[in-house]
Amino acid sequence: MATTTVPVAPQPAPAPSPRLAATWETAPGLYGVLATVDHKTIGKRYLWTAFAFFLVAGLEASLIRWQLARPNMHTLSPEQYNQLFTMHGVTMLFFYAAPVLSGFSNFLWPLMIGARDMAYPKVNALSYWLFLFAGVFLYTSVFIGQAPDGGWFGYVPMTGRTYSPGLNIDFYALGLIFIGVSQTVGSVNFITTFFKLRAPGMSLNRLPIILWGTLTTSVVAVFALPALTVACLLLYADRNLHTHFYDAAEGGNPLLWQHLFWMFGHPFVYILVLPTTGIVSDLLPTFVRRPIAGYTYLVLATITTAILGFGVWVHHMFATGLPQLSMNFFSAGSMVITIPSAVSVFAWIATIFYGRPVWKVPFLFVAGFIVVFVLGGVSGVMTASIPFDWQLTDTYFVVAHLHYVLIGMNVFAVFAGLYYWLPKMTGRMLSERLGRWVFGLMFVGFNLGFFPMHISGILGMPRRIYTYPEGTGWDTTNLVTTVGAYLFAVGVLLFLVDYARSRRVGPPAGDNPWDAPTLEWSVSSPPPAYNFAVLPTVRSPYPLWEDRLRERPISALEQGPVLDEGRETLATSGLDGDARAVLRMPEDSLWPFLLALAVLATFYGLVAQNWTVTGIAAALVFATIAGWFWPTRAELEARRSEELVNTEPNSGGEGGSDGRRPAEARS
Numbered sequence: 001m002a003t004t005t006v007p008v009a010p011q012p013a014p015a016p017s018p019r020l021a022a023t024w025e026t027a028p029g030l031y032g033v034l035a036t037v038d039h040k041t042i043g044k045r046y047l048w049t050a051f052a053f054f055l056v057a058g059l060e061a062s063l064i065r066w067q068l069a070r071p072n073m074h075t076l077s078p079e080q081y082n083q084l085f086t087m088h089g090v091t092m093l094f095f096y097a098a099p100v101l102s103g104f105s106n107f108l109w110p111l112m113i114g115a116r117d118m119a120y121p122k123v124n125a126l127s128y129w130l131f132l133f134a135g136v137f138l139y140t141s142v143f144i145g146q147a148p149d150g151g152w153f154g155y156v157p158m159t160g161r162t163y164s165p166g167l168n169i170d171f172y173a174l175g176l177i178f179i180g181v182s183q184t185v186g187s188v189n190f191i192t193t194f195f196k197l198r199a200p201g202m203s204l205n206r207l208p209i210i211l212w213g214t215l216t217t218s219v220v221a222v223f224a225l226p227a228l229t230v231a232c233l234l235l236y237a238d239r240n241l242h243t244h245f246y247d248a249a250e251g252g253n254p255l256l257w258q259h260l261f262w263m264f265g266h267p268f269v270y271i272l273v274l275p276t277t278g279i280v281s282d283l284l285p286t287f288v289r290r291p292i293a294g295y296t297y298l299v300l301a302t303i304t305t306a307i308l309g310f311g312v313w314v315h316h317m318f319a320t321g322l323p324q325l326s327m328n329f330f331s332a333g334s335m336v337i338t339i340p341s342a343v344s345v346f347a348w349i350a351t352i353f354y355g356r357p358v359w360k361v362p363f364l365f366v367a368g369f370i371v372v373f374v375l376g377g378v379s380g381v382m383t384a385s386i387p388f389d390w391q392l393t394d395t396y397f398v399v400a401h402l403h404y405v406l407i408g409m410n411v412f413a414v415f416a417g418l419y420y421w422l423p424k425m426t427g428r429m430l431s432e433r434l435g436r437w438v439f440g441l442m443f444v445g446f447n448l449g450f451f452p453m454h455i456s457g458i459l460g461m462p463r464r465i466y467t468y469p470e471g472t473g474w475d476t477t478n479l480v481t482t483v484g485a486y487l488f489a490v491g492v493l494l495f496l497v498d499y500a501r502s503r504r505v506g507p508p509a510g511d512n513p514w515d516a517p518t519l520e521w522s523v524s525s526p527p528p529a530y531n532f533a534v535l536p537t538v539r540s541p542y543p544l545w546e547d548r549l550r551e552r553p554i555s556a557l558e559q560g561p562v563l564d565e566g567r568e569t570l571a572t573s574g575l576d577g578d579a580r581a582v583l584r585m586p587e588d589s590l591w592p593f594l595l596a597l598a599v600l601a602t603f604y605g606l607v608a609q610n611w612t613v614t615g616i617a618a619a620l621v622f623a624t625i626a627g628w629f630w631p632t633r634a635e636l637e638a639r640r641s642e643e644l645v646n647t648e649p650n651s652g653g654e655g656g657s658d659g660r661r662p663a664e665a666r667s
């Protein structure tokens with residue numbers, strides 16, 4: 001390991017180059033809003049859009065719980081009920097749980113790795129606009145009263161044309177393809193950023209663990225989403241183009257849907273939780289005042305979980321009559337996959353055990369996460385056992401299990417992350433006192449609401465029923481569940497109050513309010529448009545704690561390349577983070593927005609089966625892509641001058657080469 005010391009820390013930070021702000025700031029006005037490629041803006045937009053979907057899906061859940069509070073309630077019709085639980089599931093999973101994590105990573109990654117933006121800033125903007133428009137597209141179905149109603153996993157033949165003649169399922173199939181495009185685009189960006197943009201010296205063992213979580217998730221998304229896209233394409237074709245992929249009567253096979261869907265669906269669960277285990281692993285050191293225990297094990301656990309996650313999908317299909325032997329493999333696989341999770345839990349417990357916990361609000365949520373993680377894991381092992389699953393599949397036991405996993409491992413970590421990083425984003429602290437109430441209400445409400453669902457399930461209450469008769473024995477557990485769910489909701493609303501309060505009167509956060517060890521806390525809150533006045537060089541996993549963990553600082557955070565001749569950042573090597581080249585980053589651009597708009601129009605054409613609209617919109621998609629890649633005059637000139645520099649090194653800077661260093665590997 002390199003141990004060269006750079007004698008810089010005691011010197012005062014040099015004033016940032018005035019050119020930097022001018023180059024990186026987004027233009028004001030509508031143009032700036034639509035054209036910005038700043039990862040911080042995009043990250044925050046991701047977060048707030050996802051949070052809005054969380055509130056919408058939460059509202060849907062509260063209607064569901066209203067109806068189920070007592071037997072024989074008829075506030076909602078069966079049709080409305082089907083639409084509500086389907087939209088609740090789809091919205092929570094695809095439009096809240098996954099994108100909210102992209103929001104954190106988008107905002108944080110460049111700040112954590114000492115870069116000025118993501119690898120493909122325009123692609124980043126594109127993935128956000130596609131996410132937003134996919135949501136707009138899906139919710140159009142609600143406004144025309146034909147929302148998807150076949151459950152979040154949309155089993156055929158229920159979702160075929162015969163049993164579902166409206167547009168509901170067309171919105172479902174196309175909506176999922178649409179959001180999948182957004183996620184694929186985003187994933188490619190994360191993968192490239194991970195391997196190319198880390199600060200010099202930031203080798204693979206010096207990264208915040210959320211980077212590993214989101215990297216793994218992105219790789220999983222790239223491999224898992226095609227299965228979903230194919231499944232939905234075939235469904236759309238069966239419904240609208242007279243094919244018979246899923247139609248047993250014509251030689252198709254309905255189980256094909258289930259296989260394709262769950263080949264995507266199970267790995268997708270890990271997309272929703274691996275980055276959050278990263279959030280937890282990164283918050284712990286700050287709040288127990290010591291480095292994380294078992295860094296390598298945590299990283300390996302993340303990667304192993306993701307790989308094994310591709311081999312367990314059949315545990316969703318134990319009741320479909322597959323051969324016993326093949327089911328046994330999937331049952332065993334599902335139990336094996338708990339091992340890396342257990343490794344992570346032990347690493348966290350060891351970190352807490354040897355640390356000095358500071359019970360601030362983010363740490364409360366982390367602790368809540370760990371408790372619920374274990375409970376959700378236990379009910380998961382239970383359903384991985386085949387006879388047990390036969391008994392409980394399609395009951396409220398499964399609803400309890402999936403919420404323990406999703407709320408415990410996603411929502412609690414997200415709130416930990418919000419309380420931790422919002423001060424960095426807004427420059428103001430949230431309230432400790434209100435925050436404790438938020439946590440208390442959410443934690444108690446959650447367990448009160450969802451634990452009794454296990455019992456309802458064991459007592460035989462099926463999922464997806466819009467009401468139930470008296471005398472089933474499910475009354476009490478359901479009433480308690482509803483009370484708990486509403487308590488949870490009050491906690492969420494109180495968070496919004498806290499946030500609004502913090503925006504107006506929250507105490508200023510300063511650069512590093514938690515005395516945290518990683519790079520994002522070395523810049524101001526909120527960070528400047530260019531992130532870092534000089535690009536840092538990093539020589540340890542905890543650059544801001546070096547004075548305390550070692551004799552003297554070895555990372556260089558205040559002296560380094562300034563790179564202020566245009567939007568530039570450093571490209572480094574994939575393993576060790578050796579500086580390799582100066583990258584020219586794109587200017588703000590309207591093309592991502594326009595491209596996403598054209599995609600939206602294409603999907604409207606497809607759902608309406610209006611082939612003229614579809615054709616024109618698809619042509620616009622290609623036109624906007626061409627526009628995107630069309631070089632601007634400035635780019636052409638820059639390229640020409642680079643060619644001159646490269647071919648005639650001594651040509652004396654003709655043609656606007658303005659005295660820059662030769663661009664050996666500028667790309």
Ligand code: HEM
Binds near residue numbers: 399
């Ligand atoms: C805000 C608190 C929440 C409450 C009160 C709640 C309530 C419910 C209820 C009662 C059902 C079962 C409906 C039925 O089977 O008849 C359900 C289903 C579901 N929920 Fe939640 N939920 C909440 C949050 C979440 C979150 C955060 C996620 C995901 C991140 C989520 C994902 C799902 C999924 C995937 C289903 C299955 C939908 C289906 O059967 O197709 N829920 N929820």
Ligand SMILES: [Cu+2]
Binds near residue numbers: 266269
């Ligand atoms: Cu699964």
